[in-house]
Amino acid sequence: xxxxxxxxxxxxxxSALLLASTALPTIGFAxxxxxxxxxxxxxxxxxxxxxxxxxxxxxVFFISSKIVETLAEASFDGKDGxxxxxxxxxxxxxxxxxxxxxxxxxxxWHDGKPFTSADVAFSALQIWKPLQNLGRTxxxxxxxxxxxxxxxxxxxxxxxxxxxxxxxxLPALSSVVPKHLYEVGKIEDNPANNAPVGTGPFKFAExxxxxxxxxxxxxxxxxxxxxxxxxxxxxxxxxxxxAAAALEAEEIQLAAFSAVxxxxxxxxxxxxxxxxxxxxxxxxxxxxxxxxxxxxxELADLKVRQAIAHAIDKDFVVKTVFLGYAATATGxxxxxxxxxxxxxxxxxxxxxxxxNALLDEAGYKRADDGKRFxxxxxxxxxxxxxxxxxxxxxxxxAAIGIDAEIxxxxxxxxxxxxxxxxxxxxxxxxxxxxxxxxxSTTILVQSGIPDGVxxxxxxxxxxxxxxxxxxxxxxxxxxSARTELYKEFQKKVAADLPLINVAEWSFISVARDTxxxxxxxxxxxxxxxxxxxxxx
Amino acid sequence: MNRLxxxxxxxxxxxxxxxxxxxxxxxxxxPLLFSGDPQAxxxxxxxxxxxxxxxxxxxxxxxxxxxxxxxxxARTSLAVGLAAAAAALLxxxxxxxxxxxxxxxxxEVLMRITDAFQTVPSFLLALAFVSIVGPSLGVVVAxxxxxxxxxxxxxxxxxxxxxxxxxxxxxxxxxGMHPLEIAFREVLPNALPPVLALSSVIVAAAILTEAALSFxxxxxxxxxxxGGMIAEGRxxxxxxxxxxxxPGVSLVLTVLGVYLAGEGVVExxxxxxxxx
Numbered sequence: 001x002x003x004x005x006x007x008x009x010x011x012x013x014x015s016a017l018l019l020a021s022t023a024l025p026t027i028g029f030a031x032x033x034x035x036x037x038x039x040x041x042x043x044x045x046x047x048x049x050x051x052x053x054x055x056x057x058x059x060v061f062f063i064s065s066k067i068v069e070t071l072a073e074a075s076f077d078g079k080d081g082x083x084x085x086x087x088x089x090x091x092x093x094x095x096x097x098x099x100x101x102x103x104x105x106x107x108x109w110h111d112g113k114p115f116t117s118a119d120v121a122f123s124a125l126q127i128w129k130p131l132q133n134l135g136r137t138x139x140x141x142x143x144x145x146x147x148x149x150x151x152x153x154x155x156x157x158x159x160x161x162x163x164x165x166x167x168x169x170l171p172a173l174s175s176v177v178p179k180h181l182y183e184v185g186k187i188e189d190n191p192a193n194n195a196p197v198g199t200g201p202f203k204f205a206e207x208x209x210x211x212x213x214x215x216x217x218x219x220x221x222x223x224x225x226x227x228x229x230x231x232x233x234x235x236x237x238x239x240x241x242x243a244a245a246a247l248e249a250e251e252i253q254l255a256a257f258s259a260v261x262x263x264x265x266x267x268x269x270x271x272x273x274x275x276x277x278x279x280x281x282x283x284x285x286x287x288x289x290x291x292x293x294x295x296x297x298e299l300a301d302l303k304v305r306q307a308i309a310h311a312i313d314k315d316f317v318v319k320t321v322f323l324g325y326a327a328t329a330t331g332x333x334x335x336x337x338x339x340x341x342x343x344x345x346x347x348x349x350x351x352x353x354x355x356n357a358l359l360d361e362a363g364y365k366r367a368d369d370g371k372r373f374x375x376x377x378x379x380x381x382x383x384x385x386x387x388x389x390x391x392x393x394x395x396x397x398a399a400i401g402i403d404a405e406i407x408x409x410x411x412x413x414x415x416x417x418x419x420x421x422x423x424x425x426x427x428x429x430x431x432x433x434x435x436x437x438x439x440s441t442t443i444l445v446q447s448g449i450p451d452g453v454x455x456x457x458x459x460x461x462x463x464x465x466x467x468x469x470x471x472x473x474x475x476x477x478x479x480s481a482r483t484e485l486y487k488e489f490q491k492k493v494a495a496d497l498p499l500i501n502v503a504e505w506s507f508i509s510v511a512r513d514t515x516x517x518x519x520x521x522x523x524x525x526x527x528x529x530x531x532x533x534x535x536x
Numbered sequence: 537m538n539r540l541x542x543x544x545x546x547x548x549x550x551x552x553x554x555x556x557x558x559x560x561x562x563x564x565x566x567p568l569l570f571s572g573d574p575q576a577x578x579x580x581x582x583x584x585x586x587x588x589x590x591x592x593x594x595x596x597x598x599x600x601x602x603x604x605x606x607x608x609x610a611r612t613s614l615a616v617g618l619a620a621a622a623a624a625l626l627x628x629x630x631x632x633x634x635x636x637x638x639x640x641x642x643x644e645v646l647m648r649i650t651d652a653f654q655t656v657p658s659f660l661l662a663l664a665f666v667s668i669v670g671p672s673l674g675v676v677v678a679x680x681x682x683x684x685x686x687x688x689x690x691x692x693x694x695x696x697x698x699x700x701x702x703x704x705x706x707x708x709x710x711x712g713m714h715p716l717e718i719a720f721r722e723v724l725p726n727a728l729p730p731v732l733a734l735s736s737v738i739v740a741a742a743i744l745t746e747a748a749l750s751f752x753x754x755x756x757x758x759x760x761x762x763g764g765m766i767a768e769g770r771x772x773x774x775x776x777x778x779x780x781x782x783p784g785v786s787l788v789l790t791v792l793g794v795y796l797a798g799e800g801v802v803e804x805x806x807x808x809x810x811x812x
Contacts, residue, residue: 241773263582263597263772320581320598381753384771392598394758395577406757408671 033228033516037534042243042255043213043234050204051193052175053127056134058284058432061172061526062257063234066215067110068177068198071101071120072170074283074435074522080167081338081435083521085528086115086176086199092163096477099155099166107222109178110203117153121145122179124155127187134439138169164479168339168436171283171523201227201530211236221530228533244268247510253534254511254518256525261384262323265508273513278325280519281506283435284526285334288317288326288389289444290500291418291427295460298373299425303362305497308426309348310355311400312393317503321388326505331490332441334433334504342487345494355400364401372401375425378418381411383430389502390428420452422460431455433504437486442470445498461498542804549800555793563611570604574760578604582776596768596779606786609762613743613790616677620742621735623681628688629724629731635689636696636727637719647693650686658683662745666754673756676749680742687738688731695727729805736798740791747787762787 043063049055050064072090075083087101107115128135129142141161146154155166176199181192195204201223202215213234217227235252237243243259246252248271260268269276290308294300314328327335331345364372375397379390390406397404404426409417417423434440443449447462469492473485493499509525511518516533518524543549566574578591578601585594585602593602635646653661662679669675699705700723708718749755750763757764762783769779 241770244774261771263775267775388597391575392577395573395575395598398573398576408753408757410667 033531033533034535035225035228035533036230037228038231038233039229039254039515039529039532039534040233040235040252042237042246042252042259044236044238044243044257044259046209046236049193050196051177051190052196053123053177054131054133054188054193056132056172056175058257058526063213063215064175064196064198065200065526066202066232066528067196067200067204068175069200069528070171071174071176073527074171076282076520076522081522082167082170086120087170090167090170092166094477096160096162096475097157099157099163101153101155103151103153104222105151107199108220109180109199110197110218111178111181112220113178113180114150115176115178115199116150117145117147118150119176119179120153121147122182123174123176124153126182127177128173131187132173134169134434135173137443138165138173138439160475160477162438162474162477162479162482164339164482165436165438165474168434169439172434173439200528202229202232202528205231223530226530227528228531229529232529244510247274247512250512253515254509256507256509258507260508260510262325262508265323265325265510268510275511275513277509277511277519278506280509280521280524282336283522285336285433285504285506286430287329287332287334287433287501288386288503288505289429289431290393290502291424291429291459292461292497292499293422293425293427293459294462294498295422296375296425298362298364298375301362302496303358304364305500306348307355307358307362307400308397308402309497309500310351310358311396312348312500312502313350313396314502315350317389317392321385321392322503322505325508326503329501329504331494331501332444332499333437333486333490336504336506337433337435339435340437340483340486340490342490344487345491347494352399359400359402366401370401371403374403374405376407376423377404377426377428378407378409378414378424379428380430381409381414385505386428386430393426393428415454419454419456419458422451422458429455437489438474442473442489445493446470457498459498463492463496463498466492466496466498543800546800546803548796549803552793552796552798552800555789556797559610559614559790559793562607563614566604566607566611570601570607574604574608575600582772584776585778585782593782594776594778596765597772597776602765602779602782605760605765606762606782608760609765609783610786610790612673612756612759612761613746613787616673616680616746617739617743617794619677620680620684620746621738623677624684624738624742625688625731625735627681627685628690629692629728631685632689632692632694632731633696633719633724633727636693637700637715637723643693646689650689653683654686656683658741659745659748662749663752663754666749671749671754671756673759676746676755679749680745683745684738684742688734691734692724692727692731695730696723699723699726733798733802733805736794736801739798740794743787743791743794 045059047060050060052060052064052068069085071085071087072082073085074081086104088104089102090099092099103117109115124142124145129139141157141159142155143158144156178197181197182190201218201221203218205214205216207213215232217230237246243255244264247255265276268274292299298304318326318328330343330347333341335341359372366372377390377394380386394404394406418427431444432440443456445457445461445466447467449456469489473482476482476485514535516535517531521527577599579595579599581595581597581599583591583595591601596602631646635643661683665679665682666675705722708722747763750761751767755761755764765783766780773780
């Protein structure tokens with residue numbers, strides 16, 4: 001009898017231990033979500049236009065994705081990597097000329113009006129297609145949206161459009177805004193751009209410039225019992241070094257988007273009560289890219305571009321600039337992409353001797369002072385890492401006799417200098433891979449893009465082969481054939497080097513242990529946070 | 537000899553002179569001791585000081601030698617400080633002399649311009665100037681001089697106002713010298729000492745302004761500057777504080793040295809004046 005008791009106790013202790021050990025690395029999963037509480041989050045920028053249907057960027061999504069929802073959200077285990085939001089299902093016609101969305105029933109806007117297919121039609125035709133930075137490309141052939149009933153929206157395309165592309169675009173490009181608020185007046189000047197109205201789990205409550213944004217719980221949210229939080233406050237902390245201090249002082253509970261500098265992570269991971277989370281950004285991969293101005297005669301020479309690629313020690317960049325929180329890149333699609341990535345591309349090992357030989361071959365011999373020619377290098381100012389890589393690149397180029405002069409600009413001046421004035425030879429840029437090369441990647445190498453379009457090919461690169469490939473892929477409907485074309489695309493880009501992909505990185509969140517259900521989808525920081533909660 | 541002797545009477549002056557001498561030695565020795573690019577990657581990143589004697593002050597975020605950067609930074613700081621002060625003194629002395637000597641409408645106009653420059657905070661002026669023209673060493677010098685010439689101009693004018701009534705000026709007029717010649721050959725040299733006394737303050741302020749501009753990312757990115765080093769180190773302040781502390785302390789010592797040495801010069805000339 002006593003033996004039995006002991007063994008039962010042992011079993012209990014053992015199973016408890018087992019439970020605890022599984023719970024440790026992912027604190028929160030073993031707990032039941034708790035309702036209520038205010039989550040205070042660090043915000044490092046203050047976007048003026050909060051309408052994600054117009055400005056599809058992570059800075060805007062970070063705040064407005066809690067207010068304005070998309071048709072679908074990215075998911076780790078959902079079919080095609082998606083999970084339903086405002087749409088319950090989506091289906092593409094075999095001819096690529098239409099996509100049918102079945103919408104969620106019983107959804108209400110924050111002002112009480114019902115959400116219907118008319119809102120989807122309005123958002124798609126009046127905003128995504130003509131006004132949205134990314135939608136302009138993806139929805140360029142969208143001709144009409146039929147609404148046979150309140151819960152069905154059928155997208156009609158003038159030209160066959162791959163369903164795979166539309167699907168991949170849903171998480172970032174399909175924010176639905178209320179037609180009844182936007183149909184009067186100019187869409188760009190609508191007051192709801194600054195105080196958005198949506199269907200999401202949180203309502204926009206207030207914004208104090210330079211201080212905070214406050215979002216309040218939407219009691220009429222369609223998700224059962226959700227959201228768990230009462231409030232989300234975005235505390236504006238423009239100084240990156242202050243986020244770590246604010247976390248330690250418990251003034252904020254979460255700092256997403258690497259608000260805590262990478263160099264501080266090692267130290268902060270040892271602070272009790274704080275956790276460093278590297279998951280939850282799989283769908284938001286930034287690429288560290290050397291943009292090249294092909295108008296410079298030296299850089300128009302493939303040998304020179306190859307020499308530059310050989311001169312960059314990608315491992316050093318990952319280890320030193322990114323402190324290991326990144327991966328080396330092989331081409332224009334990041335390694336962590338499950339659909340398109342191929343490793344079968346020409347690669348450029350770090351080899352200074354070979355780089356020097358290539359430059360000699362190209363006819364750019366070293367002058368008496370050891371220099372071959374001089375270049376202007378413009379590192380993008382958005383991230384510490386892009387600036388630091390600029391410093392590194394200058395040194396790497398010096399080793400092969402290219403004298404690079406760094407020109408620093410603020411964000412606005414950098415965008416103008418590179419994408420409008422073309423006043424650069426090399427630039428360091430951080431384009432984003434958004435789950436499909438056709439969304440924001442092919443535009444980086446495609447020719448014929450008007451001046452002034454940011455994050456596009458403004459280096460004067462023109463390759464008819466590549467253009468034809470891109471055009472063909474954009475109208476190939478069969479998913480596997482389309483994927484093959486993009487693998488070909490990666491090979492061609494890596495071979496001809498219209499730009500040089502150096503590394504791929506994502507972000508890191510630091511949170512207090514009490515914040516639960518974080519990083520549970522590949523775009524977590526810019527998802528709706530309906531199931532996020534605060535324990536204890 | 538006598539003046540030198542007087543200069544070295546106060547311990548402050550000696551300290552100032554020593555620091556300044558060390559700084560100048562650093563600036564001159566930089567290309568000899570650390571030939572090649574000070575921004576070249578020399579070792580593993582974030583090596584703490586006093587660990588590896590080939591890199592005595594450690595390395596920064598990219599593995600650059602902090603000691604080499606410090607020496608080359610001294611060069612930039614001193615060059616900018618001296619050049620900006622020289623430019624400010626030159627502009628100030630010329631404008632002050634013209635205003636004081638000519639009087640009347642010219643004086644009014646020049647002094648109102650001086651007022652206009654004086655009412656704008658000099659750092660804001662430098663910030664605006666650099667962000668419009670673009671950061672390079674010459675522009676930074678010009679930007680600092682632009683905010684610093686008003687002090688010398690006012691002092692020069694006051695001095696000229698008293699000198700122009702002296703007998704030898706009247707004498708020069710009588711023998712028919714050109715007014716501009718009188719202004720710059722007879723009056724200006726005699727008005728100069730009090731203006732030059734401002735130089736130490738201006739040099740010190742110029743070094744600080746340059747550091748502040750670099751800290752804000754408006755310095756010349758292709759040169760090592762102490763302000764830029766502090767800004768770089770700030771992102772890793774908690775894990776590698778030495779990256780900000782070393783250039784920060786150097787900056788404090790430099791400004792202190794320049795100031796103390798300048799005070800020493802003023803003291804010694806003041807003693808000489810009271811003796812004569």
